[in-house]
Amino acid sequence: MQSGSSLRGCRRVPAARLCxxxxxxxVLVALFVVALGIAGAAGLQTLAVRAGRDAARLxxxxxxARSLAERMRGNPHALALPDAANxxxxxDYDAGSGPPTxxxxxxxxxxxxxxxxxxxxxxxxxxxxxxxxxxxxRVCRDAxxxxxxxxxxxxxxxxxxAPLVVKLGWRAHGDAATGAPKLILPxxxxxx
Numbered sequence: 001m002q003s004g005s006s007l008r009g010c011r012r013v014p015a016a017r018l019c020x021x022x023x024x025x026x027v028l029v030a031l032f033v034v035a036l037g038i039a040g041a042a043g044l045q046t047l048a049v050r051a052g053r054d055a056a057r058l059x060x061x062x063x064x065a066r067s068l069a070e071r072m073r074g075n076p077h078a079l080a081l082p083d084a085a086n087x088x089x090x091x092d093y094d095a096g097s098g099p100p101t102x103x104x105x106x107x108x109x110x111x112x113x114x115x116x117x118x119x120x121x122x123x124x125x126x127x128x129x130x131x132x133x134x135x136x137x138r139v140c141r142d143a144x145x146x147x148x149x150x151x152x153x154x155x156x157x158x159x160x161x162a163p164l165v166v167k168l169g170w171r172a173h174g175d176a177a178t179g180a181p182k183l184i185l186p187x188x189x190x191x192x
Contacts, residue, residue, distance in 0.1 A: 050173060057132065057170065058182065064127055065166040065185040068139070071120040072164075072187065077113035083158070087117035088139050093125040095135040096178070100125030134171030134178045139164065142184075152181040163187065 072079055072088050083089050093100060104111075106119035128135040140156030142165045147153035154167060167181040 054172070060131060061168045061170070061183045062185070064124060064131070064137075065168050065183055067127075068120065068124045068137075068166055069185065069187045071124070072117075072139075075113055075116050075120065078117040081113075083141065087114055087121065089141070089164075091121050091125075091137060091139040093121075093128065093137050094178070095125075095129040095132065099129060128168070132168075132170035134175075136167075136169050136178050136181075138167045138181075140167070141165070142167075152184055154181060 068088075075088075078087055081087075100122050103118045103122035104115065106115045111119070124137065128137050136154070138154060138156070141158050141160075141162040142156040143159055143162040144157055147155070152167070154169075156165075156167075164187040166183075166185045166187065168183040168185075169178050169181040171178050172182075
């Protein structure tokens with residue numbers, strides 16, 4: 001028989017010994033709580049990765065829209081054309097409709113304003129098709145960027161004097177369709 005001093009954490013009581021420790025149920029409950037914590041952390045990590053991807057895509061979209069805006073400002077002859085003849089205002093490209101219409105190579109003084117505009121639109125449309133799933137881009141005159149429900153709309157009012165805007169959208173994770181524009185960039189400094 002062992003003495004009471006050799007059984008750590010145990011007390012002698014009449015007809016029984018009580019030992020301090022954890023029961024199997026307590027261990028299982030503790031493991032369940034830890035598992036819930038790990039599952040919650042994994043869920044938060046998934047959300048953080050998705051939010052980071054969405055932020056990167058929005059940043060890329062902003063760069064693409066700004067690039068088109070700078071190209072338009074760099075071609076003042078095409079920008080000064082009436083709206084019906086302005087090649088930039090004819091841009092309404094949906095990447096789901098296939099690759100953009102090819103254009104001849106054109107750089108600065110090597111071609112006229114219309115050919116330069118077509119080349120700009122081809123390059124921007126190609127970048128949209130390769131970098132944005134289900135991407136769509138539209139350039140138009142629009143003074144009212146939101147529809148009746150308060151969401152951005154692809155429709156443009158095309159009123160005289162309305163600012164030029166670049167509207168850009170893409171299919172987000174889990175979406176079946178492109179949906180509303182995710183970026184609307186008014187072009188400051190563009191001819192009215």
